[in-house]
Amino acid sequence: EVQLVESGGGLVKPGESLRLSCTASGFTFSGYSLNWARQAPGKGLEWLSIIGIGSNPIYYADAVKGRFTTSRDDARNSLYLQLNSLRVEDTAVYYCARSLFVNGYTKGLDRWGQGTLVTVSS
Amino acid sequence: DIQMTQSPSSVSASVGDRVTITCRATQDINNWLTWYQQKPGKAPELLIFATSTLQSGVPSRFSGSASGTDYILTISSLQPEDFATYYCQQANSFPFTFGQGTRLDIK
Numbered sequence: 001e002v003q004l005v006e007s008g009g010g011l012v013k014p015g016e017s018l019r020l021s022c023t024a025s026g027f028t029f030s031g032y033s034l035n036w037a038r039q040a041p042g043k044g045l046e047w048l049s050i051i052g053i054g055s056n057p058i059y060y061a062d063a064v065k066g067r068f069t070t071s072r073d074d075a076r077n078s079l080y081l082q083l084n085s086l087r088v089e090d091t092a093v094y095y096c097a098r099s100l101f102v103n104g105y106t107k108g109l110d111r112w113g114q115g116t117l118v119t120v121s122s
Numbered sequence: 123d124i125q126m127t128q129s130p131s132s133v134s135a136s137v138g139d140r141v142t143i144t145c146r147a148t149q150d151i152n153n154w155l156t157w158y159q160q161k162p163g164k165a166p167e168l169l170i171f172a173t174s175t176l177q178s179g180v181p182s183r184f185s186g187s188a189s190g191t192d193y194i195l196t197i198s199s200l201q202p203e204d205f206a207t208y209y210c211q212q213a214n215s216f217p218f219t220f221g222q223g224t225r226l227d228i229k
Contacts, residue, residue, distance in 0.1 A: 059216040109168060
């Protein structure tokens, strides 16, 4: 069974940093691209980042470019999101999700974790 | 970036009703449109990709289509478990972007 489990969320102050982890099982982790998305309380979904096979390519949403960094460790079946310079508006549930490949390209997110809550507040 | 506009933002319907939700992109997305269902407190689930391809395990009452620049999710006969929020997402180019969501609740 495919599973994605996020961890590392918590309460931080504006300007602080946090590192989220996503541990995967039930599929060949190294053979998939992986994504981060988030959802602010009571709001819609926001795609944040993708990391390809072999960590190439990596793309970000404009809202987090330069502040967040996505990485992966295939030996540990783990995906990471480093969140720096956090703002109040970064408060959200953060999800990791596996890419759905169509002809070798990501065309959706077919498996999601349960999410981890990041709260940024003074 | 490509913007996705969903309509309506909310809809009330009854079990057995037919419901349609529309999504429009600000640029051509070459039919790379994905639909998700999200229930309260849960992660989203992929329903349809590439405009009209049902994800494995998704009931056939769900269907997707395109008409011009509009992408349409249709639920042919609502079941109690279908009351949820639905999101479209363009998967044509990065950054991927979601619509704002359509909340489907019981009339």
